[in-house]
Amino acid sequence: MTRPGPLGLTGFPRHGAAAGLAPLGAAEREELAAAVELLAGKRLAILTGAGLSTDSGIPDYRGPSAVPRSPMTYQQFVGDAALRQRYWARNQLGWKQLRRASPNAGHHAVARLERSALTAGVITQNVDRLHQEAGSENVVDLHGRFDQVVCLQCKSVFSREHIAARLADANPAFAERAAALGPIDQGPDADADLESAELIADFIVSGCEVCGGMLKPDFVFFGENVPAYRVQRAFAIQNDADALVVAGSSLTVMSGLRFPREMVRRGLPVVLINRGETRGDALATLKLDLGVSEALTHLAESLAPHNTTADAAHSALSSPES
Secondary structure, eight states: OOOTTTTTTTTTTOOOOOOOOOOOOOHHHHHHHHHHHTTTOOEEEEEOOOOHGGTTTTTSSSSSTOOOOOOBBBHHHOOHHHHHHHHHHHHHHHHHHTTTTOOOHHHHHHHHHHTTTOEEEEEEEEOOOHHHHTOOEEEEEEEEEEEEEEEEEOOOOEEHHHHHHHHHHHHHHHHHHHHHHHHOOOGGGBBBBBHHHHHHHHHOOOOOTTTOOOOOEOOOBTTOOOOOOHHHHHHHHHHOOOOEEEEEEOOHHHHHHHHHHHHHHHTTOEEEOSSSSOOGGOSSSEEEESSSHHHHHHHHHSOOOHHHHHHEEEEEHHSSOO
């Protein structure tokens, strides 16, 4: 069983997550007590979205503090060479920031619930692999993963590190020229806010080294279908559960919304944790308008029996010294 060390599961130094959890007020504790009562004794499926990883410094598309963006669609990526060039130039910068993100308290809370045998598994819409970094093992990366690249023609899969090295070789001055522009903000899904038309126009995009085909990050773009086998694995987790916790997802896209809809159809409870409105609010048995990390940490502390031996072993395996 692989545990993350100081370099993380993807092999890179990890930046710390946002410090400290916000203190809970009396009203928030009352809401969480209702959630604990509803979920106690139940086997949980946990569906997570971008709102969970914002506490690790990763921007999202739809949160209260999100910068308005128009994400590239799958159709744009495969159909327009200039847009594809722009995408890869920005991704060459953005993925370096995402690869160093560290799990936050919410990720660790989910892993604790799993270690306590309270979950059927985790379904995540995030591509950052932070659940795995935190120690969760039964995870479906519904929308794929940022640390792999796939050839759309021959289906060969490469590590993003390998493709980054090839792109760096093809564009030897790119990193230095980008650094000269000053700080460049990170965007969601390994994007970066690079707007230099000249730098983007000079960027050389590599093809597949096996067949010469088009390479694409191994995650689902807007307008692209989630692979059927992932959907099947996700429903297998949910079908093994008798309650669903949705944490940090706006449920805007059907790939996430279908899970609470199915739980409601089965007559099973749905607890939704998210700041602000979501598309699934009407489906929730209980909606908690709370910070995701704070709420998950409270739920784990309340629902998971204190297993000091398992927690100590996990902490030892995850520590930089181990």
